Amino acid sequence: MRLLLVEDDASIQQFLKRALSETGYQVDTASTANAGEALALEGIHDAFIVDLGLPDVDGLELIARCRAHGSSAPVLILSARRSVDERVKGLEQGGDDYLTKPFALAELLARLRNLLRRSAPAHHESVRLQAADLQLDLVRREARRGDQLLQLTPQEFSLLEYLCRNEGRVVTRTMILDHVWRMRIDPATNVVDVHIYRLRSKVDHDTSHPLIHTIRGVGYVLKNA
């Protein structure tokens, strides 16, 4: 997978490039829209990450130009502008997803994965998820740890399902709120953590191999460690 990152802020560009490379993507970078356009026209990228506040040409304009040249690669917009209007405009002009600065790296990676999956040919949705000895039946909405059936509320099941789908990848509280509760709120209290603690007390109860781990400052990850 080869990505094009157009971002004028050198330090953001740097850490994004490093993080993306570590995740396994090949990354080309550009600091201006014109340089970005030149790279984009090569047509070798699977996805673009474009900052809106570029020094020469507005990021939206760059996206419009790429689209005009027939590029169909998905675009993830980065922006420090907060307004709903900007978001809508960005998505209308050919952006596929929108991330407001500052963002959690984990969220950027998740969104990027999502975009790449969306643009790839559809694969059939599985009805079962498995992580280590944890099994989820998505049709009957049942979860088992080993051979023991877990007594989960529908909400806890959804939360576990989300963690399971992102097995081995860190998910942030914002991502959890967005995907499990479909809400974009910023609680100042530990509402999400309480849900995780409860889920953990059921999933990782009397086992020596906990699956749900807290990554301080970032979020949670479900992995067999």
Added chain:
Amino acid sequence: MLRKITTTAAWRISLWTTLAFALGTAVAFLIVYFLVAQGIRERSDTWLTGETEVLAQVLADTPKDHLYQRMVREVAELATQEVPDERNARGERLNSVFFLATDSANNEPPLWVGPGTADAFISAIQTAKVTSGSPQSVRVEGVRQTFRVVVHEQNGKTVYLGLSDRGTSRLLHRFASRLAAVWCGMFLLGFVISYWSVRSNLRRVERITETVARIGAEDLEERLPEPANSDEISRLASTFNRMLDRIQSSVNQLRTVTGSVAHDLKSPVTSIRGTLESALCETGNENWRESVGEAIENLDRLLLQLNTTLDLAEAEAGALELDRTPVDLSVAVAQLVDLYQPAMSDREHKVTLDLEEHVFVEADAGLLNRVISNLLENELTHLPTGHLITIRLHSRSGSAELVVEDDGPGFPPEIVPRVFERFVKGKLSPGHGMGLAFVNAVVQTHGGTVSLCARPEGGAVITVSLPVSVLQTS
């Protein structure tokens, strides 16, 4: 309809101006009437005095045996000349004139030409004390007319000549009734004209009011039309436009400032956060990871506060951009309560719900979620453990009412009047004092209200009212 008109300012103003106008013209007309009446009276008196002198001369010159006939002729001539309708429709004489001559020196019987006998007239004249040179009106018993009587004394003979007032008073009466008719016409016309002109001017004011109300509620781009002439109302419109210019530029400025502050702060924070986060992914010593994690968490808290401050500033300036859709408030509340339930029970709070279903409001779903979540966070952070929280939702008379109530210690009384202001919080409150300010600002932007009261049995009640979506009623 009529009642609606009578309550308008146009009606009141035109009524008062017309009344003032009517009063003024009435006084003017009365003065004219009295001047005219006096003039007519003087003219007729002068003429009557002249006639009396003539008749006195005739009396002195005419031999006695012809006297009566002569007088009758003279008087009849006088009557037909001077009183226009001396004869009525049947041709009868109405006896508008009388003539009386007495001779006190020779003790002769009085010479009388006139209606009926002289006695009634003599006694009436004596009662009225008519003196020479000043004509007077005399009412005679048994005769329906008032007579204007003039006295002339010559050589011991006294001559009385009386002329019926009928002609004069009829003339004056006609004059008065015409004046009254003209006055009524002027009154009505004046009212119609002033009502029409006042109303057409006030209509312009009303249009300005409507437009300004719409501009205030919707977008700040629109302006009032400014007519070319510069009367008071046009100046009002242009003043409003200048004011709107200023408001719009402040709002724009605020948007720019918040935008640039956000941008300026966010880029460095993003890069710090990203660097920390990617550092965290690398393996390393556990203590070190802990510190990095803590740094990220603190950074997130800073960002949360920054975002809330910016949102609040925008919301309070009415610069929030709303993406309104019909939102089922009962569903939104239930979802958020679901989310907060475990955290609530962790603090041993019991939450009871009383939600009316399908209460739709036209609102920005994201902001509405934040409003509800702020209310719940407020309970979570401020309530000591182990309390009862009641959340009720009802729609009544066009507004959706969301009540969040607890049986805790309530708000400190000193902050109650200012609890929706920024940075106002209880001394022991761990928050930043922005949660409720944000709730208030957002709800107001949606055209609703937030109120706070204390329960008599202790505890706080926060009530959020939002206008119910029109779609729901249809």
